[in-house]
Amino acid sequence: KENIIICGASGTGKSYLSQALGHQACLTGIKTLYTVTARIIKRLKLSKVDGTYLKELEKLTKSELLILDDFGLQAFDNQDRETLMDIIDDRHGKRSTIISSQIPVSAWYEIIGGEGTIADAILDRIVNSSHRIDLKGESLRKGILKKE
Secondary structure (H helix, E strand, O other): OOEEEEEEOOOOOHHHHHHHHHHHHHHOOOOEEEEEHHHHHHHHHHHHHHOOHHHHHHHHHHOOEEEEEOOOOOOOOHHHHHHHHHHHHHHOOOOEEEEEEOOOHHHHHHHHOOOOHHHHHHHHHHHOOEEEEEEOOOOHHHHHHHHO
16 A cells, blocks of 8 residues: 655666566565556546446556556646546555656646646645655666677
């Protein structure tokens, strides 16, 4: 029931770290789901059209650990904000969520956007209940290229 926010520049290991935590969770029997944020938002948007939205949302809620990678790379529209609010609200205080993002938390309000009320509610649930990890340094991918 604890959350983690991992922020840092591209290549600093956010996805690697979140996946490693998810892998460890799986090894200890914790039901884990990893997804790229834009993909799950798009999938849920489509599920609203075909009438399976609540069923898809329930799948996310059942997962003991949800990893949302690459959070905030695309701005949220009204429907995206509502979907994100549903995901976060259903999990808040009940399940764990790991969010990784290149965008610093201080800029999330503008990315979520909207009239403010939903952004306030989402951020209150995410930011105030999360452990924070800020990764710094050069891209780890640069080191891979140097070795080759």
